[in-house]
Each structure stands twice: as C-alpha cells, then as structure tokens.
Amino acid sequence: MDIRRVSKMVISIAVAVIILAGCSSKAPETPTVTGLELTIEELAEFDGKDGAKAYIAVDGVIYDVTDVREWAGGSHWGKFTAGRDLTTEIKTLSPHGVSKLSGVPVVGKIVTK
Numbered sequence: 865m866d867i868r869r870v871s872k873m874v875i876s877i878a879v880a881v882i883i884l885a886g887c888s889s890k891a892p893e894t895p896t897v898t899g900l901e902l903t904i905e906e907l908a909e910f911d912g913k914d915g916a917k918a919y920i921a922v923d924g925v926i927y928d929v930t931d932v933r934e935w936a937g938g939s940h941w942g943k944f945t946a947g948r949d950l951t952t953e954i955k956t957l958s959p960h961g962v963s964k965l966s967g968v969p970v971v972g973k974i975v976t977k
C-alpha cells in the first residue's frame with residue numbers, strides 16, 4: 865500500500881469522525897425530565913377553568929386530565945373539580961377506583977415546601 869492511499873484513508877476516517885462528532889453534538893440536549901413539582905396550594909390553579917390545565921393528584925402523583933372527556937372544564941360529573949388531591953375520593957367514592965388513571969398522562973408530583 866503506498867503512502868498516498870494510506871494518508872487518504874486516514875484523512876477519510878478523520879473526516880468521518882469529525883462529522884459524526886459534529887452530528888452528536890447537534891443532537892437536542894434532552895433536559896432531565898423531572899416533571900412538575902407543585903404544592904397542594906399551587907395545584908389549585910390547575911382547575912381546568914378559564915383555559916387553565918386540569919390536574920388532579922392521587923397518592924402524590926399529578927395527572928393531567930385536561931383532555932379527558934369526563935373531566936371537561938375541570939369537572940367530573942359535577943361532583944369533583946380538578947386542582948385538588950382526590951386520593952381518598954377516587955378510592956372510596958368512585959365506582960371505578962384508581963384503574964381509570966392508567967393512560968392518563970402523569971405530569972409531576974406533589975411536594976411540600
């Protein structure tokens with residue numbers, strides 16, 4: 865193998881490495897998704913009214929029910945409103961229990977500050 869072929873190969877490899885390195889550095893920097901951290905007081909703002917998102921909390925987990933038909937306008941059968949912790953209610957008063965939460969997007973957790 866003559867020296868020109870070898871140097872061509874080396875240059876090609878170097879270019880490939882540079883291009884690949886460049887690509888990877890252009891990849892979107894995904895921030896660590898920690899989710900929302902809201903206190904019970906802050907959760908109250910997400911009542912689904914006047915364009916606000918509708919969030920409910922169960923066992924410290926915040927669920928987004930904005931797009932859940934049965935929670936339209938942040939209200940559930942006129943009995944429950946979003947923006948609250950409904951752990952006890954879903955477990956004791958609802959006919960369905962926590963099973964209805966599967967598939968509902970989780971957006972964060974309840975914290976105490």
Ligand code: HEM
Pocket residue numbers: 920922929932934940941943944950953954955957958959960964965968
């Ligand atoms: C988190 C708190 C929740 C509470 C306290 C709650 C409570 C209740 C109650 C009391 C009923 C009976 C209403 C009536 O007979 O008038 C009901 C029914 C119903 N809820 Fe919920 N619910 C909650 C979450 C959800 C979620 C997240 C969904 C859907 C994703 C859902 C879907 C339904 C449906 C479809 C019914 C009709 C009956 C059935 O299919 O079991 N609920 N709920």
